[in-house]
Amino acid sequence: MKQTKQIRLRDVRIGGGAPVSxxxxxxxxxxxxQATLAQIRALAEAGCDVVRCAVPDAQAAEALKAICAASPIPVVADIHFDYRLALASIEAGVDKIRLNPGNIGGADRVHAVVQAAKERRIPIRIGVNSGSVEKHILEKFGGPTPEAMVESALYHAGLLGDCGFDDICISIKSSSVPDTMQAYLLAHEKTAYPLHLGVTEAGTEYMGTVKSAAGIGGLLALGVGDTIRVSLTDDPVKEVYAAKAILKAVGCAEEGINVVSCPTCGRTRIDLIGIAREVERRCMEIRGKRLKVAVMGCAVNGPGEAREADLGIAGGDGVGLLFRRGEIIKKVxxxxxxxxxxxxxxxxxxx
Incomplete structure (x- = not known):
């Protein structure tokens, strides 16, 4: 498996074999x-490792001083076009900035941002999506193809490299899952910078989670990706829950409880759906453990079918079984x- 360069945001390491954040x-x-900090704390409690904040104007950059000072997790400033906001955000104490250097003006502006980032030892994330590819690159490839997005990202990385800066992370997103996956696979071949995975404009909680699981999960299963964000049109806390679930599903989670459950059938004599939901909800609140838990509907076959689970329950008619790795512990x-x-x-x- 190819190992990427490692960057650091406070105590969070990204790339270089570090756990996927x-x-x-x-x-x-x-x-x-205060409202932003309240949301950051909720995200951190849900298991978020890094948080990004939009910086549309100087007042937002000024507010970052209080936000960064009190945030329990690293803060990334999201900058578009105005290099002065990048400088102000760095001065405010952010741990990383998201900025495309080709969109902020001349080389002198890029150099100013790079020097400030170097002095504070903070990385820069280059973020390209299908709607932000430069005109000359679109003309070359005939549209926002995966190849075009990767060339755009490497163009921006080259501008930073020309200033002697390589503390870089790259994201290359599309609302198309196949295009997203192709772009990241190509970038994985062409560069050693850590990759921030995501499917942009993924949609609502339901469809956005499905698309993100397909794209992000597929890439992680292939050994591609160092940090992830599930983008949902919903409460950001739900993004974290979805991301943690994807990590569990592909085996990238260092901790957490992976709940598996069987589909209902004619043999089921308990409220399996309700029980499985309750177990999953309560397990989401547990930290510091890594194990597989099974919720099975049939007391006859359940323990044997789920013998690979560390712990599990299987339902019967008014009574159920508690089992450990296929061995029944007791009736309940x-x-x-x-x-x-x-x-x-x-x-x-x-x-």
Missing amino acids: VQSMTNTDTRDA PQEQLVDVLMEEIAHFEGE
Whole structure:
């Protein structure tokens, strides 16, 4: 597996074999520092590693001083076009900036931003999507193809490289899952910079999660990607939950409880859907453990079918089973199944 260059945001390492980190973006008005901090704290509590804030004007950049000073996780300033906002954000104490150097003016402006970033030892993320590719590159490739997006990203990286700066992360996103995947696979071949994965304009919680799971999860399964953001038209906290679930699904999560459950069938004699949802909800709140938990509908076949799970429950008719790696531990009244399972998870130490 190809190893990328490593960058650092406070104590969060990205690339170079570090664990895949989860990012999100606030949707509060950054100028309202207290509201933004409240959302950042909620994101951190959900398991977010890095947060990005929009910086549309000087007042937002000024608010970053209070935000960065109190944020429990690294803060990224999202800059478009105005290099002065990048300089102000760096001065305010951000841990990274997202900026495309080709969009902020001449070489003197790029040099000014690079020097400020070097002095503060903060990285720069280049973010290209299908709607931001330069005109001359679009003409060359006949549209915002994966090849065009990668060339655009490398063009911007080259501008930073010309200033002697390589503390860089790259994102190359499209609303098309196949185009997104092709672009990242190509970038993975062409550069050693860490890659920030995402599907842009993915949609609502349902469709956005599905598209992100297909694109981000597919790339991670191929060994591509160092940090991820699931973009949803919804509460940003839901982005974090979706991202953590994707990491669990492809085995990239260092910790967390992976809940598996069987589909219902004619043998089911318990409220399997409700029980599975309750177990999943309660497991999302648990930190510091890594294990697989099964919720099965059939007491006859369930323990055997889910023998690879660390712990599990299987339903019967009024009574269920608690099992560990396929071995039945005890019978439990149906109404106590979830509570008994959660107690067993709390005391589970592994082997």
